[in-house]
Every structure is written in C-alpha cells, then in structure tokens.
Amino acid sequence: MRPEPKATDGDIVRAVLAGDRERYAQLVERYRDRYARYAARMLGSADAAEDAVQDAFVRAYDQLAQCKDPNKFVGWFFLILRNRCFAERRRSRSEASLEAADSVAAADRTDGGAETAERRQALQLALLALTPDQREVFVLKHVEGLSYGEIAERLSTSVPSLKMRMHRAYDKLREELREHT
Amino acid sequence: MSEHDFHPLVKQLLDGDVTLADLPPELRAEGEAALRLLAAVDRRAVSVPAVTWRVMAALERRRRRVLPWLLAPALAMAAALILWILPAKPAAPAALVTVRFVLVAPDAREVSLAGTFNQWDAHATPLIRSGPTGVWTATLTLPAGQHQYAFVVDGVRWVPDPGAPAVDDGFGRRNSVLTL
Numbered sequence: 001m002r003p004e005p006k007a008t009d010g011d012i013v014r015a016v017l018a019g020d021r022e023r024y025a026q027l028v029e030r031y032r033d034r035y036a037r038y039a040a041r042m043l044g045s046a047d048a049a050e051d052a053v054q055d056a057f058v059r060a061y062d063q064l065a066q067c068k069d070p071n072k073f074v075g076w077f078f079l080i081l082r083n084r085c086f087a088e089r090r091r092s093r094s095e096a097s098l099e100a101a102d103s104v105a106a107a108d109r110t111d112g113g114a115e116t117a118e119r120r121q122a123l124q125l126a127l128l129a130l131t132p133d134q135r136e137v138f139v140l141k142h143v144e145g146l147s148y149g150e151i152a153e154r155l156s157t158s159v160p161s162l163k164m165r166m167h168r169a170y171d172k173l174r175e176e177l178r179e180h181t
Numbered sequence: 182m183s184e185h186d187f188h189p190l191v192k193q194l195l196d197g198d199v200t201l202a203d204l205p206p207e208l209r210a211e212g213e214a215a216l217r218l219l220a221a222v223d224r225r226a227v228s229v230p231a232v233t234w235r236v237m238a239a240l241e242r243r244r245r246r247v248l249p250w251l252l253a254p255a256l257a258m259a260a261a262l263i264l265w266i267l268p269a270k271p272a273a274p275a276a277l278v279t280v281r282f283v284l285v286a287p288d289a290r291e292v293s294l295a296g297t298f299n300q301w302d303a304h305a306t307p308l309i310r311s312g313p314t315g316v317w318t319a320t321l322t323l324p325a326g327q328h329q330y331a332f333v334v335d336g337v338r339w340v341p342d343p344g345a346p347a348v349d350d351g352f353g354r355r356n357s358v359l360t361l
Contacts, residue, residue: 036227050229057236119221175185
C-alpha cells in the first residue's frame with residue numbers, strides 16, 4: 001500500500017481559506033517547535049517564546065488571505081513572528097534579562113554540568129545585550145544553522161550587510177563575555 | 182578596531198569560512214577562545230506542545246463570540262416585545278442544579294467543557310479521566326435554565342454530547358443543549 005502523500009503547506013492554507021478551519025492545527029503542529037526555539041533565543045525566555053508563537057499563529061490566521069503564495073506560508077509566518085519578537089523586546093527589555101538567566105539556569109539544572117550551564121547562561125545574557133538585528137542574525141546562523149545566503153533570502157537583505165551585523169555582534173559578545181573567554 | 186574586537190581572521194573562523202589551522206600561530210589562542218564562545222550556544226530544542234490547542238481554542242472562542250453580535254438586534258427586539266406583553270413581576274432567585282457531564286473518549290489526552298456557562302472558554306472547565314476506560318467526567322453546579330455546550334477534545338476537536346439534544350450553532354456545527 002502506498003503511503004498517503006503529506007499535504008503541503010499550500011494545500012493546507014488553501015483548505016483553511018476554503019472553510020476547513022481545523023486544518024490550521026496541522027500548520028501549527030508542523031512549525032510551532034521549530035520557531036519556538038528562534039523566539040526563545042530572541043526573547044530570552046521559553047514562556048515568552050510560547051506566548052509569541054501562539055500570538056503569531058493567531059495573527060497569521062487572521063491575515064491568511066494576505067499570504068500571497070500559500071506554498072511559502074512558513075517564510076511569511078516567520079516575518080509575523082519576527083515582528084512580534086521585536087515588539088516584545090522593545091516592550092520588556094529589562095524584565096527579559098532576568099527571566100533569561102532564570103530560564104536558562106533552570107533548564108541546565110537537569111541537562112549538563114555546572115560549567116556548561118554557566119557558559120550558556122552568560123552567553124544568553126550577552127545575546128540580550130546585542131541589538132535585536134544583531135541578535136537575530138546570530139540566532140539564525142548559530143542556533144538555527146542557516147547560511148548567510150539563506151538568512152539573506154529570509155530577511156530580504158544582502159549577505160555583506162548581514163556579515164557586517166554579525167561581525168559587530170561578535171565584538172560585542174566578546175566584550176560582554178570578557179571574563180568567560 | 183578596539184582592543185576588545187576579534188581579529189578579522191577570527192571572525193572568518195566564527196563564520197566557518199576558515200579553520201583554526203588556517204590562522205597564523207599568534208591568532209590561535211584568540212581563535213580557540215572564539216570557538217569556546219560558539220560552543221556555549223544553546224541549540225537545544227524548545228517544545229511548546231500546548232500552542233496547538235491554545236491557538237485553536239483562541240480561534241474557536243472568537244468564532245463563537247461572533248454569534249451573539251449577529252443575534253443581538255433580534256434578541257433586543259424580542260426582549261422589548263416580551264417586556265411590553267408581560268406584566269412586570271419581581272425576579273425570583275435562580276435555582277442551582279448540580280449536573281455531571283460524561284464523555285467516553287479512550288484516545289483523548291485531555292477533554293474540557295466549553296459552553297454558555299463559561300463564555301465558551303475551552304480552558305475553564307477540564308474533565309477528569311476516571312480509570313483506564315477513557316471515561317471523562319466533570320460535575321458542575323449551574324443555574325436553572327437552558328445551557329448550550331460542547332466537549333473540547335485535545336484542545337482542537339469540538340464534540341457535541343452524544344447523550345444530549347443538539348442545535349445548529351449558525352456556523353454549521355452542533356451545540357448540545359441542556360435544560361435544567
């Protein structure tokens with residue numbers, strides 16, 4: 001028996017727009033964890049990331065008819081989540097630093113040694129000292145593992161400008177982490 | 182370039198364009214320190230399973246709020262008509278009735294109850310699974326009168342009560358009706 005082909009994002013978006021609302025859960029299921037990691041590193045807190053991903057999916061549902069190419073739903077969704085993360089960071093910059101330290105430390109108590117935990121925690125706090133643009137390029141390259149070319153395509157920008165942003169981020173991180181490196 | 186800046190070649194190392202062996206000996210220590218920084222990057226997965234049902238419940242709640250708005254003018258006219266026809270009477274306190282809701286759903290991970298009595302909030306009234314048979318129950322005390330409701334299975338599937346009469350909700354779905 002041949003397995004049933006997996007529905008593409010485009011198939012699901014078109015079905016939802018045609019009235020099959022519950023199919024939207026498939027898109028949420030498909031992408032929620034992948035983008036929760038991006039949001040967690042951008043916001044410095046897993047709880048804030050969960051709220052951001054939820055809001056972004058609800059917002060994307062509201063604007064689904066504006067998704068020009070349903071086959072590229074995920075790239076379009078990413079930009080909605082990105083805007084949400086940037087807005088959230090502007091709103092609660094000071095609170096997030098404290099939460100970041102707490103959330104990373106709590107996770108590390110059950111996963112990894114004390115030294116690893118300390119380094120991760122220090123880096124997470126240092127990441128929050130970057131500008132959102134710098135942090136984003138660092139997260140996409142070094143957490144999500146995307147190439148400069150892929151990031152440039154996703155953010156509609158050029159590789160040289162991304163590299164400039166990233167190289168400033170490296171210097172800032174080094175300064176923030178002087179006692180750890 | 183300040184004293185804290187990485188050497189441009191070390192930045193290329195961090196970008197993955199060159200390896201540690203490509204660096205001149207005087208930059209090796211700086212390169213190793215830079216790689217230690219990258220080794221501390223937290224790449225662990227973040228799992229948010231509750232997001233699926235939270236999103237779907239948020240969409241469902243909003244959809245159900247639309248109905249009263251659509252019906253509001255008609256209901257206002259009906260209420261005005263009733264007040265005009267009926268003589269005024271002092272309002273009696275509403276009696277309370279205890280009701281047990283039961284759903285058999287052996288494969289469900291969670292079941293809750295959403296209805297007119299909790300503003301269709303899919304989080305407000307979770308059912309408790311009793312034993313391994315998949316029987317889910319909740320006991321509520323509700324005011325006498327008519328209530329509409331549905332079970333919410335795993336946060337996404339809205340299921341009418343198989344043991345109660347149902348009415349169309351105006352959006353192509355069925356709500357169960359309970360008259361106390």
